[in-house]
Amino acid sequence: MNSFLDHTINGLIIGNIYALVAVGLALIFGVSxxxxxxxxxxxxxxxxxxxxxxxxxxxxxxxxxATVMAGCAVLGVAIERLGLRPLQGAxxxxxxxxxxxxxxxxxxxVQLIFSPDPRSLPSQLPSWRLxxxxxxxxxxxxFVAAAGIASAALxxxxxxxxxxxxxxxxxxxxxDAALQMGVDVNRVNxxxxxxxxxxxxxxxxxxxxxxxxxxPAMGFQATLKGFVAQLVGGAGNVPGAIAGSxxxxxxxxYGIAILGTSYRNLFAFIILMxxxxxxxxxxxxxxxxxxxxxxxxxxxxxxxPLSVPRWALAAAVGAALILPxxxxxxxxxxxxxxxxxxxxxxxxxxxxxxxxxxxxxGHAGLLAIGGYASALLALDLGVPVPLAxxxxxxxxxxxxxxxxxxxxxxxxxxxxxxTLAIGEIVNLVILNWxxxxxxxxxxxxxxxxxxxxxxxxxxxxxxWVALAVMxxxxxxxxxxxxxxxxxxxxxxxxxxxxxxxxxxxxxRYKGLAFAVSGFAAGLSGAITAHMYSYINHExxxxxxxxxxxxxxxxxxxxxxxxxxxxxxxxxxLPELFRGLAEYRMLVYGLVLLLLVRxxxxxxxxxx
Amino acid sequence: xxLLEIVNVTRSFGGLTAVDGVSLTVAPGExxxxxxxxxxxxxxxxxxITGLDAPDAGEIRFEGRSIGGLPPExxxxxxxxxxxxxxxxxxxxxVLDNVLLGAHTRLRAVRPQVPLVGPLVELALAxxxxxxxxxxxxxxxxxxxxxxxxxxxxxxxxIDQPAYSLSYANRRRVEIARALALRPRLLLLDEPTAGMNPxxxxxxxxxxxxxxxxxxxxxxxxxxxxxxxxxxDRVVVMDDGRVIAEGAPELVRNDPAVIEAYLGHSTIGxxxxxxxxxxxxx
Numbered sequence: 001m002n003s004f005l006d007h008t009i010n011g012l013i014i015g016n017i018y019a020l021v022a023v024g025l026a027l028i029f030g031v032s033x034x035x036x037x038x039x040x041x042x043x044x045x046x047x048x049x050x051x052x053x054x055x056x057x058x059x060x061x062x063x064x065x066a067t068v069m070a071g072c073a074v075l076g077v078a079i080e081r082l083g084l085r086p087l088q089g090a091x092x093x094x095x096x097x098x099x100x101x102x103x104x105x106x107x108x109x110v111q112l113i114f115s116p117d118p119r120s121l122p123s124q125l126p127s128w129r130l131x132x133x134x135x136x137x138x139x140x141x142x143f144v145a146a147a148g149i150a151s152a153a154l155x156x157x158x159x160x161x162x163x164x165x166x167x168x169x170x171x172x173x174x175x176d177a178a179l180q181m182g183v184d185v186n187r188v189n190x191x192x193x194x195x196x197x198x199x200x201x202x203x204x205x206x207x208x209x210x211x212x213x214x215x216p217a218m219g220f221q222a223t224l225k226g227f228v229a230q231l232v233g234g235a236g237n238v239p240g241a242i243a244g245s246x247x248x249x250x251x252x253x254y255g256i257a258i259l260g261t262s263y264r265n266l267f268a269f270i271i272l273m274x275x276x277x278x279x280x281x282x283x284x285x286x287x288x289x290x291x292x293x294x295x296x297x298x299x300x301x302x303x304x305p306l307s308v309p310r311w312a313l314a315a316a317v318g319a320a321l322i323l324p325x326x327x328x329x330x331x332x333x334x335x336x337x338x339x340x341x342x343x344x345x346x347x348x349x350x351x352x353x354x355x356x357x358x359x360x361x362g363h364a365g366l367l368a369i370g371g372y373a374s375a376l377l378a379l380d381l382g383v384p385v386p387l388a389x390x391x392x393x394x395x396x397x398x399x400x401x402x403x404x405x406x407x408x409x410x411x412x413x414x415x416x417x418x419t420l421a422i423g424e425i426v427n428l429v430i431l432n433w434x435x436x437x438x439x440x441x442x443x444x445x446x447x448x449x450x451x452x453x454x455x456x457x458x459x460x461x462x463x464w465v466a467l468a469v470m471x472x473x474x475x476x477x478x479x480x481x482x483x484x485x486x487x488x489x490x491x492x493x494x495x496x497x498x499x500x501x502x503x504x505x506x507x508r509y510k511g512l513a514f515a516v517s518g519f520a521a522g523l524s525g526a527i528t529a530h531m532y533s534y535i536n537h538e539x540x541x542x543x544x545x546x547x548x549x550x551x552x553x554x555x556x557x558x559x560x561x562x563x564x565x566x567x568x569x570x571x572x573l574p575e576l577f578r579g580l581a582e583y584r585m586l587v588y589g590l591v592l593l594l595l596v597r598x599x600x601x602x603x604x605x606x607x
Numbered sequence: 608x609x610l611l612e613i614v615n616v617t618r619s620f621g622g623l624t625a626v627d628g629v630s631l632t633v634a635p636g637e638x639x640x641x642x643x644x645x646x647x648x649x650x651x652x653x654x655x656i657t658g659l660d661a662p663d664a665g666e667i668r669f670e671g672r673s674i675g676g677l678p679p680e681x682x683x684x685x686x687x688x689x690x691x692x693x694x695x696x697x698x699x700x701x702v703l704d705n706v707l708l709g710a711h712t713r714l715r716a717v718r719p720q721v722p723l724v725g726p727l728v729e730l731a732l733a734x735x736x737x738x739x740x741x742x743x744x745x746x747x748x749x750x751x752x753x754x755x756x757x758x759x760x761x762x763x764x765x766i767d768q769p770a771y772s773l774s775y776a777n778r779r780r781v782e783i784a785r786a787l788a789l790r791p792r793l794l795l796l797d798e799p800t801a802g803m804n805p806x807x808x809x810x811x812x813x814x815x816x817x818x819x820x821x822x823x824x825x826x827x828x829x830x831x832x833x834x835x836x837x838x839x840d841r842v843v844v845m846d847d848g849r850v851i852a853e854g855a856p857e858l859v860r861n862d863p864a865v866i867e868a869y870l871g872h873s874t875i876g877x878x879x880x881x882x883x884x885x886x887x888x889x
Contacts, residue, residue: 302699302771476734483744484717485733487704494697501657501691502789503683503712508726516730606699 007253013141015249016148017210020203021222022229022241023155024196030172030236031192035413037099038079039200040223041106044216046072046201047208048110051121061124068205069198076197077190085186086597091300093359096413097553098596100361100546103219104589111216112582118215121208144206151199152242158195159238168192172236220542221265224424227417228272266428269421276418277406300357300493300557303601308561320467324460331575333459337531339571340466341524345544346551346563347473348520353549354558354606355481356513357493359416361545362423365403366518368430368540370396370525372437375446375535385450389526396522397515408510411496423545431537442536449530462531469527470564473520478560480516481607489513490558543585550592556602565604608671610635610793610824611656616665616675618651625651627848628665633793638815638825640835643845644868649828650692652845653797656826657689658682669793684712686792690782690799692828698771702762705770705781706751709788716743747788754784757814776807783814794818795826800834812837836860844868 021043028036049071053064083102087094125143129136159165170178171188179185203222208214229248233240248268255267324333345363352358374392377383383391403426407418430437437443449456449465456462481489488509491499496506529535551570555562570591574584595602609632618626626648633639641649654660656667658679667675674682688709697705716739717732719725732740755762758780765773770781779799786794799815800808812834819825819838829835835842835856842859844852846868852859859865 300699302769480730480733483733483736484707484711484714485729487700487708488711490700490704491697491708494699495695497659497679498691498695498697499708500679501659501683501689502709502785503680504708505680512726512730515726 003257007257008250009137009141011250011253012246013144013210013249014253015246016145017203017207018222018225018229018248019148019242019245020151020199020206021226022233022245023152023238024199025223025226025230026233026236026238026241027168027192027196029230030238031168032084032095032175032189033236034084035096035099035227035417036196037096037223038083038102038106039099039196039226040219040221041103041110042072042075042079042197042219043200043204043207043222044214044219045075045106045110046204047121047214047218048114049201050205050208051119051214054121054124055119064124065202065205068201072201072204073194073198076193076200079197080190080193083593085189090596090600093413093416094596094600096359096416097549098593100549101589101592101596103223104546104592105586107216107219108583108586108589112586114216116216118213120212121205121214122212123209125209140210144210147202147206151202155195155199155238164188164191224265224272224421225268228268228275231272231275231417262432263428266425266432269425269428272421273406273418273425276410276414276421300354300606301600303556303605305556305559305562305605305607306603308604313561317471321464324463330459333463335572335575336568337459337463337466339568340463340470341528341531342548342551342571343470343564343567344466344473344520344524344527345548346555346567347470347477347560348517348524349548350552350555350558350560350563351477351481351489351520352513352517353552354556354563355486355493356489356510358419358510358513359413360404360419360517361416361542361549362419362421362426363517363521363548364540364542364544365423365426366396366400366521367525367528367544368426368537369399369518370522371529371535371540372430372443372525373522374526375443375529376436378447378530379443379445384453385447385530389449389523389530392526393519393522396525397518400518400521401511401514404514405507405511408507420542420545423542427537427541437537440536442534442539443529444534446529446533446535448533449527466527469523473523474560474564477516477520481558481560485509485512546592547588550588550595552602553595553600554591554602556604556606558607559602559604560607562602562604562607566602609633610637610670611826612666612668613652613656614666614668616652616655616662616667618655618660618663624848626655626662629845629848629850630665631843631850631853633824633826635824636822637840638819638827638838640827640829640839640842641845642829642832642835642842643851646847647845647868648848649845650797653689653795653826653828657687657795683789686789687795688786688789688791688793689795690779690786690797692797692801694775694779694782696770696778696781696785699769701767701769702755702773702781702784703748703751703766706754706784706788707747709785710747710750710790712789713747714743716740751784751788754787757787757817758784776803779803779811780814787818791823793824793826797828798830799827800829800831808834832860 021039025036025039028034046068049068050064053059053067059067079102083098084095087098123140125139127138129138159169167178167183167188168191170181170183171185175185225248229244230241232244232247248271251271252264252267256264323336345367348366349360349363352360370392373395374388377388377391378385403422404419407415410418431440449462456465480486488504491504492506492509500506525540547570551566552563554569555566570588574580574587611633613629613631615628615630616626617624617628629652641652643649651660655662658677658681661676666673669685669687674685697708718729721728755766761777761780762784765777770778773781783799800811803811808831815825815838827838839856841854842856843850844859844865851864851868852862
């Protein structure tokens with residue numbers, strides 16, 4: 001029982017840190033109804049600014065913190081001004097995608113400047129500790145708590161007692177009305193971003209000192225934890241965000257004590273799913289909300305799709321078929337094989353995100369299920385590889401749909417968060433369920449693809465299998481989205497209230513879309529597994545989900561030819577500029593940003 | 608037997624009682640209008656009837672069966688179709704697709720009512736597309752065109768254009784066409800002429816009149832009183848969540864309670880016609 005106090009204190013400290021992030025997210029969401037995925041990157045930049053101050057410049061603690069907060073505030077304002085203000089008229093999900101692009105760019109920039117390796121961030125506080133119960137509290141713990149409380153108090157005072165604070169609250173309640181009352185809404189947005197980013201940066205440097213460790217990828221987890229905390233408390237609700245953060249910190253702390261550190265993130269995501277499933281308005285409200293008027297929530301930009309004549313498509317497929325015979329460079333063949341596999345993923349994603357309008361950021365999780373299912377069926381049960389691949393597709397269809405099912409009642413950006421969390425949960429379960437998946441060791445010795453009992457080991461054979469499966473899936477999807485099924489899915493995308501009013505059961509058709517999508521993604525993951533012969537929980541990560549989304553938007557949401565084109569472009573073109581391999585992720589982030597801003601309907605147009 | 612029976616229905620949002628013990632009936636073939644000042648609770652009433660919201664108290668019966676609290680999908684299958692106050696068409700879909708979607712509940716060949724594996728059967732049928740499925744699709748397309756001829760040359764020439772490219776009036780017409788594709792037993796129209804100019808309103812009047820002549824039962828929310836008076840068999844007046852008057856159009860129009868609800872105070876209504884009064888010298 002002594003350690004209970006220990007874990008409680010630990011949980012509250014961690015919760016305080018999360019609160020600094022969550023409050024920023026809540027402020028931004030409250031004022032501009034925006035899910036800011038770039039917040040974690042600002043937090044990470046804060047940690048690195050702190051490192052520069054401490055390790056390179058040796059500044060005293062107050063100056064370090066001031067620099068971090070000022071630097072991040074400037075970054076936040078820049079993000080708002082350059083990345084988000086131009087998107088004001090766009091559908092709500094456009095800024096979310098833009099912030100994803102921004103976070104990619106920031107993460108990669110820092111990685112390029114500082115290297116992806118973790119580095120230590122020593123705390124500049126004295127190292128005494130106070131005995132409390134059977135544990136102890138250090139100066140840093142107290143400082144984090146003090147910082148959290150002080151920030152909350154200052155923020156409260158600002159919002160409650162200053163004119164600008166009142167303007168912020170007014171804009172959060174009703175932006176148009178505030179505008180009419182003479183509130184400079186743009187300035188309010190900038191102030192909010194500045195404050196939120198400063199708090200995020202502060203949190204980053206404190207976390208860095210607390211764990212004596214910073215690394216460029218640390219932002220992503222912070223963003224997700226911040227979301228969980230925010231959603232638990234009620235989106236946009238600042239006190240709720242603080243309460244949610246403390247709750248999250250406590251649950252994580254107790255959970256780690258009972259189950260071990262590797263489960264830490266799993267808790268956050270499971271809480272997220274639970275909240276989204278049962279209490280999407282947060283734990284502290286019980287509202288039965290009526291759906292908003294149309295033209296909200298989805299991303300599809302109106303456009304006329306470019307129509308490609310059938311003979312051109314047939315010629316393209318023919319050219320792709322004979323390519324390995326004509327161009328004997330195995331590197332090119334392998335790159336294109338990769339492109340076909342991504343093409344399957346893009347097809348799968350364009351069906352749910354494009355045709356059905358359900359923005360999914362967790363499709364890599366489907367790849368993982370497919371890859372592991374096929375690998376384990378072949379290795380552990382001796383199933384012949386072709387059958388294993390097919391079964392993997394079906395398993396992914398069923399399991400994937402089941403996993404996303406709790407999120408079906410969500411709309412717009414909440415689906416994006418939910419699917420992101422589900423993707424993470426899949427990978428975490430794979431990591432932790434060692435009995436089934438061999439845990440962090442991964443699965444090695446996966447048998448290669450085979451046809452009629454003959455193993456396919458040369459690049460050309462694998463290429464043809466991948467191409468054939470992709471073309472087959474494309475034809476399947478094209479056929480399915482004609483006539484009644486296609487227009488029913490699109491109706492759900494366009495206006496789900498009107499769709500329900502005309503008898504369309506949302507669960508049924510979302511389920512169908514995710515099932516077909518899961519089948520395609522599962523096949524892709526399975527073929528990848530047999531091709532690589534080794535996979536682990538990091539093979540199919542969130543970056544792949546975002547990359548797939550970029551491909552789909554590039555090609556045009558819902559556009560089948562566009563999805564394949566997007567895959568070939570984003571896989572093939574960087575290989576042409578091989579010297580720029582390091583910058584690939586940076587380029588992907590920029591491409592996403594530019595697309596969202598200037599050509600949301602993609603190259604081929606939305607369907 | 609009445610087609611629709613609303614018995615003492617109440618719905619509150621926090622401190623505000625939007626619908627307060629409202630009762631009304633609609634007989635088959637009738638056109639009943641619900642009128643009243645803004646905020647009277649008309650659209651909330653519609654939402655309660657069509658399943659977008661559930662009543663806190665009271666009963667709603669359609670063809671004798673209780674439908675209060677049923678989801679909108681079930682009500683559509685029972686033959687209830689509606690249009691929305693601000694015109695919710697499927698913006699990126701063509702006019703034809705919009706109307707075809709109205710007929711979703713009537714799909715039988717491609718959407719058999721099989722328990723459990725129904726969705727998979729539907730998927731298989733959409734993939735294989737046997738003759739019965741293709742015939743049904745063709746039949747629905749022909750019916751959709753027929754429905755669009757009701758609107759003269761307004762929609763047919765634009766049948767393949769996306770709905771967002773249509774004028775506001777045309778979008779509202781598409782909404783009605785979509786509702787008709789459901790072959791409704793009861794059609795609920797929420798301010799079908801909102802935002803329309805007099806000539807568009809007159810056109811819409813003729814369309815609704817034609818629908819009524821075909822025997823369609825219609826429940827109408829409207830603000831334009833000339834329209835209401837011309838079309839309605841009965842008028843129900845709401846104010847502040849309650850029914851304040853009900854009856855034949857001519858009776859309701861002269862009811863003092865109705866005049867007061869719309870115009871404020873009855874004497875002000877009379878004074879507006881009279882010559883302006885001289886201000887009295889102090």
